Amino acid sequence: MRLLSALTLGVALAIPAIPALAQDTELVIGRAVSTNAMDPGFMREAATIVDNIFDTLVMRDKQMNLVPGLATEWRAVDDLTWEFKLREGVTFHNGEPFDAEAVKFTLDRVLDPAANSPAISYIRTVASVEVVDPLTVRITTSAPDPLLPTRMSRYPAYIVPPKYVAEMGDAKFASQPVGTGAYRFEEFVPDERVVLAANENYWRGKPALDEVTWRPIPDSTARITALVTGEVDLIEDVPVDLAPMLTASPDVELVQVKDGGLTIYLGLRMDKEPLDDVKVRQALNHAIDRQGITDNLLQGMATPVGGQVGKSDFGYLDLPVPAYDPELSRKLLAEAGLPDGFEITMQSSTRYMKNNEVAQAIAQQLGDVGVKVNQQVLEWSVYTQKQPFDGPIYMLGWGSTQTLDADAAIYAIMRSGEPYSGAALPELDRLLDGSRQVVDPAAREKVLHEVQELAAREVPLISLYREDALLGRASDVHFEGRPDARIVLFDITKD
């Protein structure tokens, strides 16, 4: 169906486009998913829209460095205490002043166990928040937490107005949010649109676009069509196999955000034979032709990797991509006492780029070195039901785009006992746990490097490649994707 529509589209594109009628200060964005609620403390979806209504204490610039946001400076007072100095003169969209009370209120309402925030895990290390004076706030953590400033740079740490939230109640606040961000909320029609208007008094200056409308268009062909016809100016989530529809059209551009997506890997149940043997894991690691997969199947929309940590992540170690060497694989299998290979089940789903095709290619490549793979393809919601995964080999994608720290990229999938982890290496556990106790950045980076070196040797999982994030834009829209996957309206302009 996609091939067919792509072909038909190719023909249709020969007809010159009628210029879009929208004003140059208005932008329409097509999203793959509907917006349900916009309370940043209780997100059950990507925070794409919320990102533009609220601000955090700490922000990330285009190079992904942590920079001052609603806080002008911050420092670790001791191992457990962080102090933030707040920006003066900032007000919420409703005129309510931003101050230390608002910060305390924001974090306390997420941490309240009775509130059941689904995002509580992102700030779970926060033990208490103390107002020192109206423009100074101290955050105490339950254990040393080097990531605290990072945690203050994303949801659920978007600062909300205490009086307004108390007046409206949580439910109403979620459909009529008020923040300090570049855009203020204007209108929300479920499944139809969310409209934002420029915050003229924004503390970073007046935004370039006056009005931004977000429209959910779930079907990818329909979404791309809406972009090509000029009904929308920017779209999220372009599937790899539909990307040619964008490159074929003169009025729109494909936005390929290198490393903006998930890192795809094969999880290994190390408690199951023969994956408990390091030689077997190494053999599998060298049996996979990553470059072949990313070049041919994924048409260059992904990059082979030798580890899970992303280039933009703190603690990144540049590891070589494991060589594709079937000879070596067979040798390692023989050394492991399995010269004739073995039979094993590999689970996958259809969530990621060409998930099925990639899984088939891997099964075939493993077959070439004598490992007979029984493929089990499960529907996504069934697949993610059960942790740990049955495996013994399971294909999964993991990302650190929201935190941009090695910890987010590896801890949950390499520490034994974590729900998504199949690994079981005591030495690795010790290093991982240790990394969470070090506040000094240099010392912490060193431990994180050790973790990645150990993982490269012991292969607790097989890192495959990192997907690019694919978006589409009209030619007159100036938008570059960010590695943290955010769509920052403040940085977008239109000719």
Next chain:
Amino acid sequence: MKGLRFLLSRALQGLVVMLGVSALVFFALFLTGDPAALMMSPDASQAEIEAFRRAMGFDDPIWLQYLRFLGNLLQGDLGLSLRYQRPATDLLWERLPATALLALSALIWSSAIGMVLGVVSAVRKNSGLDFVIRVIALLGQAVPVFWLALLMILLFSLRLRWLPSSGMGGWQHLVMPSIALGAYYVSAMTRLVRASLIEVLGQNYIRTARAKGLGQWRIVVRHGLRNAMIPVITVQGMYFAALLGGALVTEIVFAWPGIGRLAVEAIQNRDFPVVQAVVLFTAAVFVIANFLVDIAYTWLNPRIRL
């Protein structure tokens, strides 16, 4: 009196059906696993997932959860959507107007055209025109909705730029979804009217009417069509119920903000209460439609006495 008793017994049957459906949606969804882990962020700890599960009542025995579900259902409360944190019934009512608009428009044009084509086809049985209409009807039923929808988008939105490709707004937005949704029914209606009318036109009373010297048109409309309507009305009722339950594919492809899309997204997100609300609503619409069809029978054919 007899009619009243019949209606009461049908109403009671409807209630039993609804009870069965409620058990079905409750247990079927439960069989697919535990939503607590899925609702939490991937790096939530086991303790956090446990706390969430307790708070949502997912850790109680299943029969207790069902009784609680039934009790709330009787009060019209299907619980909060896990994803939206709002009453599932509110979400449903919000989307009903969009779905009703789409369903009605599709039903009206497809019934009207289907009726005309069916009558023409039946009256001119085995003619060239009949053949053409039958082929069209066959195509309409054979073509998948998503394919037709995408082709229309490519032609009318992308190439000709006559109609918006998706969303809800003016009448222009309604045209393509309505055609995509009605295409199947216009075919079904044509075939049904044709078959039913051909059978009726072969009856003795039609021959009598002809012998009386009545005009062809009057015979077809007054004596033929009215009698041919009984199976048509039955099917019509079911179609409308099915349409109101939400047109899953059509609403997704055209980003139509209706019940079908709500259902698909709820299933994808394992949003139990919303899925239950949509299924129960659809079942209720079917039960009511059946009921109305029963009443319509007596009006169309006085020989059927309730």
